[in-house]
Amino acid sequence: MAAVTGALDLVRYFGRWGRRPAQHVLGNAGRFTYLLIDLARGLTEWRVYLPRMFTQATHIGYGSLFIVLLVAGFAGAVTSLQTGYQFTGALPLYYAGAVISESMILELGPVLTALILAGRIGARYAAELGTMRVTEQIDALESLGRSPITHLLLPRIIAGILVIPALTMFANATGILVGYLTAKGSLGLTYADFEYGARYFFRPLDLWYSLIKSYCFAGAVTLIPCYIGYNTQQGAEGVGRATTTAVVSASVTILLLDALTTKLLLGVK
Amino acid sequence: MIELQNISKRFLSNVVLDGVSLAVQDGETVALLGPSGVGKSVTLKMINGLLKPDSGDVIVDGLHVPKLKRHELALLRSRIGYVFQYGALFDSDTVAENIRLGITDEDQHRDVAYCAERVKECLRLVNLAPDVADKYPAELSGGMKKRVGIARAIAGKPKYLLYDEPTSGLDPVNADVIDGLIERLRDELAVTSVVVSHDVRGSFRVADRVALLWQAKIRAVGTAEEILASRDSAVQQFLERDLEMSLIQAEGNQERHGA
Numbered sequence: 001m002a003a004v005t006g007a008l009d010l011v012r013y014f015g016r017w018g019r020r021p022a023q024h025v026l027g028n029a030g031r032f033t034y035l036l037i038d039l040a041r042g043l044t045e046w047r048v049y050l051p052r053m054f055t056q057a058t059h060i061g062y063g064s065l066f067i068v069l070l071v072a073g074f075a076g077a078v079t080s081l082q083t084g085y086q087f088t089g090a091l092p093l094y095y096a097g098a099v100i101s102e103s104m105i106l107e108l109g110p111v112l113t114a115l116i117l118a119g120r121i122g123a124r125y126a127a128e129l130g131t132m133r134v135t136e137q138i139d140a141l142e143s144l145g146r147s148p149i150t151h152l153l154l155p156r157i158i159a160g161i162l163v164i165p166a167l168t169m170f171a172n173a174t175g176i177l178v179g180y181l182t183a184k185g186s187l188g189l190t191y192a193d194f195e196y197g198a199r200y201f202f203r204p205l206d207l208w209y210s211l212i213k214s215y216c217f218a219g220a221v222t223l224i225p226c227y228i229g230y231n232t233q234q235g236a237e238g239v240g241r242a243t244t245t246a247v248v249s250a251s252v253t254i255l256l257l258d259a260l261t262t263k264l265l266l267g268v269k
Numbered sequence: 270m271i272e273l274q275n276i277s278k279r280f281l282s283n284v285v286l287d288g289v290s291l292a293v294q295d296g297e298t299v300a301l302l303g304p305s306g307v308g309k310s311v312t313l314k315m316i317n318g319l320l321k322p323d324s325g326d327v328i329v330d331g332l333h334v335p336k337l338k339r340h341e342l343a344l345l346r347s348r349i350g351y352v353f354q355y356g357a358l359f360d361s362d363t364v365a366e367n368i369r370l371g372i373t374d375e376d377q378h379r380d381v382a383y384c385a386e387r388v389k390e391c392l393r394l395v396n397l398a399p400d401v402a403d404k405y406p407a408e409l410s411g412g413m414k415k416r417v418g419i420a421r422a423i424a425g426k427p428k429y430l431l432y433d434e435p436t437s438g439l440d441p442v443n444a445d446v447i448d449g450l451i452e453r454l455r456d457e458l459a460v461t462s463v464v465v466s467h468d469v470r471g472s473f474r475v476a477d478r479v480a481l482l483w484q485a486k487i488r489a490v491g492t493a494e495e496i497l498a499s500r501d502s503a504v505q506q507f508l509e510r511d512l513e514m515s516l517i518q519a520e521g522n523q524e525r526h527g528a
């Protein structure tokens with residue numbers, strides 16, 4: 001008897017965990033796809049979203065600039081110090097120029113910026129939209145015959161997709177600059193050596209690669225939090241949950257996209 | 270005309286509406302009364318399609334609301350003003366911008382001079398000072414938010430108006446102003462309205478007919494006299510409770526007056 005109930009419990013247990021996540025994932029994938037279609041459809045109504053987009057873009061752009069540059073600067077400095085630590089004596093010094101600039105442009109600039117902004121812009125979007133959902137502001141917009149897609153989502157998403165790659169480029173430049181200054185101070189690297197190293201390994205494709213990456217990340221930082229915030233349920237607690245879920249999902253997606261783009265674009269086998 | 274035909278709605282196992290039918294004629298004002306949590310707001314949201322019934326049909330202006338395509342629904346909604354129970358003001362916009370978003374005609378919405386004029390007029394109609402226009406919702410009192418919500422709903426000169434407890438949380442003077450506004454919109458512009466209310470007296474004043482929602486069904490519909498004369502136990506119970514409430518309030522007022 002005990003064995004039977006035990007088995008039933010197990011069946012129920014695995015049944016629950018087997019079916020629910022699958023349904024959950026499929027349901028979300030479906031709704032997310034619908035949202036993407038709606039967003040694409042809404043693109044024709046530029047009169048509604050463009051003015052709001054500019055407001056959002058200035059908000060998130062200026063608001064994030066300081067923290068992004070700060071993080072990029074530290075990343076550049078640390079890369080520089082570590083390069084010095086690992087290289088001294090074994091390799092010509094100008095290699096440091098290559099390592100610092102390439103690791104900033106290819107990896108640290110885009111990824112760190114995106115992760116920071118997932119916490120800043122992503123959390124903000126999810127919390128704003130979640131609050132608007134639970135205080136019926138989204139219903140109110142719809143009750144006026146206006147579309148939340150064009151009034152709320154598109155301005156935020158487009159603003160992010162414009163601002164995040166720009167911030168990434170600033171981050172790259174700052175990281176390289178601080179990296180060089182640190183190398184100069186600690187390793188005695190001259191500017192000529194640094195430039196020689198940086199140019200020696202640099203391909204113009206690398207900058208494009210950095211940019212493409214940051215566009216992908218910008219998609220993750222804006223679309224996922226907007227989707228999650230827009231579908232918030234159940235009051236203040238729901239908004240809290242939506243915000244954390246949004247940041248975590250966006251960050252994990254960034255890391256996955258990072259691996260994917262590295263493999264696809266750099267053709268690493 | 271607004272017609273609810275045998276609509277049912279449940280949230281998981283919670284049956285909120287079970288075969289509710291109600292017709293509101295053109296130019297008529299119907300008050301929807303009922304105890305808290307009975308599903309008045311849910312009913313109102315069905316009328317402009319914010320919620321879909323599980324079964325039954327909602328017909329507004331000759332259109333089957335649950336079956337409308339999105340742009341058709343948006344078009345219909347621009348003719349229906351909705352006053353939310355808790356205001357639902359856009360809190361990142363000023364009061365003026367909130368009201369301007371209520372101007373649903375796109376040409377008028379873009380006409381800056383018209384909008385400024387209309388915003389001022391709507392604020393006056395709900396008895397708010399013009400300088401409220403530049404404030405943000407967070408700077409307003411509860412009653413002021415409510416009135417801005419009403420101003421936003423009427424800004425587009427809708428043909429239908431759905432009020433979710435328009436006077437709850439207002440002081441008697443302003444409740445009176447709003448009741449007067451509802452009456453005027455009906456008499457002068459022939460607006461068709463549904464007024465959800467807790468307040469029996471206020472709704473008797475503004476409504477041509479009153480409907481009582483009770484345990485997931487419409488228990489009684491009729492003019493104020495018919496409702497007052499009804500021998501239905503639920504109706505009497507509801508009216509008695511309301512009478513007690515207003516007596517308590519009257520006592521409170523007297524005490525405050527005496528002190």
Ligand SMILES: Nc1ncnc2c1ncn2[C@@H]1O[C@H](COP(=O)(O)OP(=O)(O)OP(=O)(O)O)[C@@H](O)[C@H]1O
Pocket residue numbers: 280283285303304305306307308309310311312354
């Ligand atoms: N989105 C929702 N999800 C789940 N349940 C809901 C939802 N909206 C309403 N309900 C439930 O429906 C019932 C009716 O809610 P409704 O808001 O219509 O009440 P009401 O009559 O407007 O009450 P009040 O006078 O207090 O505003 C409640 O039991 C509520 O819990």
Ligand SMILES: [Mg+2]
Pocket residue numbers: 309310311354433
């Ligand atoms: Mg309600």
